[in-house]
Structures are given as structure tokens and as C-alpha cells.
Amino acid sequence: METAGRQIEHCESVRTWRKGLIEQWGGDPLAEEPEKLVALERFCAFIGEDPDTIVKRCFRIRKEDGERVVSVKWRAHYAEKIKEFRDRSNDPDSRRSTADVLSFLIHNGVLLQV
Amino acid sequence: MEYQELIGSRRSIRFFDPKRPVEREKVQKILEACLIASCAVNAHWLRAIVVNRDDIPKAELEKMKTPVQALVVELAPVHIYFYADLGVVNRIKGSRLKELVDAGALNPTHGWSHKFVDELVFPQLLKPFTMLPNYPSMAAFDCGVAACQGLLMAFELGLGACLTAFVAPIVNEHTKPPEDWMPLYVMNVGYSLESPEAGGQRPRPPFEEQYFLGQYGKPFPRDPKVVEELKQSKLLQTPAPLPGRKEEVRQLARKLNLPM
Numbered sequence: 001m002e003t004a005g006r007q008i009e010h011c012e013s014v015r016t017w018r019k020g021l022i023e024q025w026g027g028d029p030l031a032e033e034p035e036k037l038v039a040l041e042r043f044c045a046f047i048g049e050d051p052d053t054i055v056k057r058c059f060r061i062r063k064e065d066g067e068r069v070v071s072v073k074w075r076a077h078y079a080e081k082i083k084e085f086r087d088r089s090n091d092p093d094s095r096r097s098t099a100d101v102l103s104f105l106i107h108n109g110v111l112l113q114v
Numbered sequence: 115m116e117y118q119e120l121i122g123s124r125r126s127i128r129f130f131d132p133k134r135p136v137e138r139e140k141v142q143k144i145l146e147a148c149l150i151a152s153c154a155v156n157a158h159w160l161r162a163i164v165v166n167r168d169d170i171p172k173a174e175l176e177k178m179k180t181p182v183q184a185l186v187v188e189l190a191p192v193h194i195y196f197y198a199d200l201g202v203v204n205r206i207k208g209s210r211l212k213e214l215v216d217a218g219a220l221n222p223t224h225g226w227s228h229k230f231v232d233e234l235v236f237p238q239l240l241k242p243f244t245m246l247p248n249y250p251s252m253a254a255f256d257c258g259v260a261a262c263q264g265l266l267m268a269f270e271l272g273l274g275a276c277l278t279a280f281v282a283p284i285v286n287e288h289t290k291p292p293e294d295w296m297p298l299y300v301m302n303v304g305y306s307l308e309s310p311e312a313g314g315q316r317p318r319p320p321f322e323e324q325y326f327l328g329q330y331g332k333p334f335p336r337d338p339k340v341v342e343e344l345k346q347s348k349l350l351q352t353p354a355p356l357p358g359r360k361e362e363v364r365q366l367a368r369k370l371n372l373p374m
Binding site: 021024095099102113 | 179181184360364368371372373374
């Protein structure tokens with residue numbers, strides 16, 4: 001488990017998450033609480049996608065004006081996936097893991113309701 | 115709590131104890147405080163429908179959430195949905211003004227009589243007033259005054275509260291208001307999990323940018339002595355963020371399994 005989370009640590013979106021957590025809470029929460037990365041890694045494995053892809057899909061470029069806007073379709077998709085992840089997980093602490101995945105998304109500008 | 119301290123201590127509370135119910139009598143006291151608020155032409159536009167969160171089917175509650183109020187709605191055990199009853203003026207036809215005449219609040223000294231209400235105030239002022247484009251906003255202002263009294267009462271009773279918008283088409287399926295009720299805000303009520311200071315008094319724009327004397331552009335002078343007095347009375351309190359606020363929020367996030 002010690003190396004868990006290391007594979008995704010260098011993804012741009014994970015670096016953004018780390019930076020957001022540091023700015024918000026001080027210290028280095030991802031280093032202090034490695035279970036956060038583990039939770040994200042487990043979610044990525046669950047849906048078979050990497051963190052950068054998840055974040056990228058949550059946004060789209062609006063044709064009319066070229067603005068980067070939230071993709072309602074993909075947001076809804078990931079909200080469903082996160083619910084499945086929470087409900088199917090055997091982890092007794094699945095609500096905490098779900099919160100960690102949501103935290104990753106929030107610090108990348110994606111707010112999901114689950 | 116003293117009045118000035120009560121105003122100064124109110125915060126928009128966003129972390130409630132989701133399992134601690136709010137006593138019915140406290141909800142009634144909130145509504146009673148709304149009812150006695152100052153009200154134009156004694157019309158009483160404000161209407162409220164109290165909903166216990168746990169009485170809302172889970173699927174419906176999910177639909178009632180928006181990205182910015184989802185957690186507040188989920189945590190608060192009581193939702194007080196506020197509406198403006200836009201039809202009230204034409205239904206009561208000045209009768210509540212006449213009650214004020216009978217009660218000695220409106221007197222001939224100021225030109226008031228039943229005949230004045232029946233022949234001038236209602237037909238020539240109030241009825242046309244309800245057809246003005248800004249009538250709903252005037253009514254909403256009045257409702258805000260009343261709701262604010264209820265909000266302060268919640269804090270007086272040791273509760274926490276937060277006003278948020280609500281998704282009227284969905285909430286209305288549950289609350290079933292008459293068609294002429296205009297949806298306003300929901301007061302989310304519960305026992306706060308935050309410390310009483312809730313991180314300190316929240317940032318506000320500069321006083322001089324908000325208020326003017328005589329005409330727009332001439333700021334109302336803010337007397338530092340008055341400011342000092344208000345600090346003593348605790349209307350003005352230490353501004354946020356207080357030391358330890360981040361740790362407080364972090365602990366709340368852990369306790370409630372929320373993202374950080």
C-alpha cells in the first residue's frame with residue numbers, strides 16, 4: 001500500500017489537487033493523508049480512466065463563443081459513477097473515500113452532487 | 115442575548131447536526147417573529163411552509179438540491195420555504211388597514227378612516243399598485259423584513275440558520291403552494307455544528323460604499339466612536355477568519371465525511 005497513489009501523483013489534475021489542498025489547508029494534505037490518493041486511484045481503477053481524463057471530460061468548449069464551460073452530460077455521468085463507487089465499495093470508510101474523490105474534483109473546478 | 119449582540123453574532127450557518135431535530139415550539143417562535151414584523155399596508159405577503167427534511171422522500175430531496183445549497187439542504191433538519199403571496203392585497207381589499215384604524219395604530223390625525231381606506235386607499239392606490247411591474251419586488255422586500263426577524267429569532271433560540279435559494283418547480287411539487295405565491299428563499303434551520311463565532315464576522319463591503327448622506331456619491335460618514343461603541347456592544351465582532359477556523363472546518367469535514 002505504501003506505493004499506492006504514486007502512479008497518479010504526477011498527473012496534472014492531481015498536482016492541481018495537491019496545490020489546492022496546500023493553499024486551502026496548509027501543510028501537504030496528500031502527503032499527510034496518503035489515503036486520499038489511494039481513494040482517487042481506486043476510483044480511477046473502478047471506472048478505468050485516469051484523473052486527467054476525468055477532469056478534461058467534465059468541461060467542454062462552447063461552440064458559440066469558445067468559452068470553456070461545464071459539461072452537464074459528463075458531470076452527471078461521473079456523479080453516477082461516484083455513487084456506484086460509494087455504494088459498491090467494500091471499504092467500510094467508503095463515504096470518506098467518496099469525499100476524497102469529490103475533493104479532487106472540487107479543486108479542479110468540478111462540483112458534483114452525489 | 116442582547117439585541118445588538120444577537121445581530122452581531124448571526125452567521126449563515128452551513129454545518130448542521132443532521133441528526134438533531136429542531137423542536138416544534140422553536141419553529142413556531144421563528145414564525146411568530148416573522149408575523150409581527152413591520153409590514154406595508156398590513157398586507158402580510160410573507161407565507162411560509164415548514165418542511166421537515168426527513169418527511170421529504172429521498173429521491174425528491176435529491177432533486178431539490180442545487181450545486182451551491184445541496185449540503186445545507188441535506189444537513190438542515192428543517193426547511194422553511196418562504197413565499198410572497200402576491201394575491202393578498204386584492205383579496206383583503208384594505209380590511210387589514212381598517213384593523214389598524216380600529217386598533218388605534220392609524221388615526222384621523224394622519225388622515226386615516228375606514229371611508230378613506232374603502233374609497234381611496236384600496237381602489238385608487240393599492241389595487242393599481244398590484245398591477246405595477248415592480249409590485250413583486252416591493253412585496254419581496256416586505257417579506258425580507260419579516261424573514262429577517264425569524265432568522266434572528268432562530269439564533270436567539272440557540273439554533274443556526276442559513277437562507278438559500280430553492281428550486282421552486284421541484285419544491286412546489288412537495289409544498290403545493292397556491293399559484294399566486296411567488297417563491298423567495300428557504301430558511302434552513304438546525305443545530306449548528308460550528309462554534310458560536312463560526313469563524314468570525316463575515317467580510318462586508320466598506321460602509322462608505324454602501325450608504326450615502328443626502329445623495330448618491332456622498333458617503334454617509336462613519337464615526338469611529340460609534341464603531342467603537344458597536345464593538346463594545348458586540349454588534350461589530352472580530353472579522354473572519356478567526357484563528358483555528360480552517361482546523362474547525364477540517365474537523366467538521368471529517369466528522370460529516372465531506373470533501374476537503
